[in-house]
Amino acid sequence: MPSSLDPPVLAVRALAKSFEDRLLWSGVSLELNAGQSAALIGPSGSGKTTLLNCLCGVDFADSGEVHLSGHRLDAAQPAQATELRRRQVGLVFQFFHLLPTLSASENIELPMQLLGWEKSRRRQRLAEIIERIGLGHRAHALPSQLSGGEMQRVAIARAVVHQPALILADEPTGNLDARTGEAVLQLLVDLVREQGCALLMVTHSEQAAARCDQCLSMQPWLAA
Numbered sequence: 725m726p727s728s729l730d731p732p733v734l735a736v737r738a739l740a741k742s743f744e745d746r747l748l749w750s751g752v753s754l755e756l757n758a759g760q761s762a763a764l765i766g767p768s769g770s771g772k773t774t775l776l777n778c779l780c781g782v783d784f785a786d787s788g789e790v791h792l793s794g795h796r797l798d799a800a801q802p803a804q805a806t807e808l809r810r811r812q813v814g815l816v817f818q819f820f821h822l823l824p825t826l827s828a829s830e831n832i833e834l835p836m837q838l839l840g841w842e843k844s845r846r847r848q849r850l851a852e853i854i855e856r857i858g859l860g861h862r863a864h865a866l867p868s869q870l871s872g873g874e875m876q877r878v879a880i881a882r883a884v885v886h887q888p889a890l891i892l893a894d895e896p897t898g899n900l901d902a903r904t905g906e907a908v909l910q911l912l913v914d915l916v917r918e919q920g921c922a923l924l925m926v927t928h929s930e931q932a933a934a935r936c937d938q939c940l941s942m943q944p945w946l947a948a
């Protein structure tokens with residue numbers, strides 16, 4: 725169980741990023757503890773995806789600090805940054821990003837394989853999570869054989885399966901119809917709560933933002 729003595733899951737201090745001579749954002753600071761959720765809203769092009777990339781070591785800011793569960797990500801060597809991301813972060817994307825040649829269960833198994841979990845532990849966790857997302861009967865289906873909602877359920881399972889501290893979700897319902905999106909959002913919020921993860925979710929949906937504890941906004945002037 726997380727305690728008040730634990731470092732925040734995510735601590736961001738005075739982060740700034742430019743592309744060439746154009747300032748994308750600056751002065752970005754935020755903190756999320758275990759079990760806390762935040763929505764990130766802002767117009768297209770305001771740098772939300774770039775920010776998420778900088779919070780998991782896929783991209784790097786020009787200045788400022790990113791700490792994941794007390795580990796400094798921004799100053800980490802590439803191999804350390806990859807290791808931190810694999811352990812600490814689960815990612816959910818708008819367009820699912822499932823590997824097309826792997827089945828639903830193989831996609832979900834990947835993060836556990838990358839962390840070197842033993843086969844019996846992987847199998848046990850896989851059976852548990854695939855039932856939890858209601859897709860036990862579709863475990864062997866390829867992504868192309870699944871609906872959009874089913875693909876995003878698989879992607880959410882893949883994001884949480886190794887029990888990372890932080891889930892970063894980039895418009896997770898943006899490619900789904902309203903009803904499917906609502907069900908998928910419910911699953912994401914429930915799983916995050918059950919596992920005690922922190923969640924940072926980019927969304928254009930007011931209903932989705934309202935499901936989070938706080939709402940952070942990219943200032944439009946930064947996007948100009």
Ligand SMILES: Nc1ncnc2c1ncn2[C@@H]1O[C@H](COP(=O)(O)OP(=O)(O)O)[C@@H](O)[C@H]1O
Nearest residue numbers: 743744748766767768769770771772773774775
């Ligand atoms: N590697 C890059 N080089 C130059 N500009 C980039 C790069 N990646 C993103 N951008 C630009 O940064 C801006 C913010 O992009 P993005 O983070 O995708 O915004 P959002 O997710 O809020 O729509 C866009 O104008 C985009 O073209």
Ligand SMILES: [Mg+2]
Nearest residue numbers: 772773774894
């Ligand atoms: Mg984006």
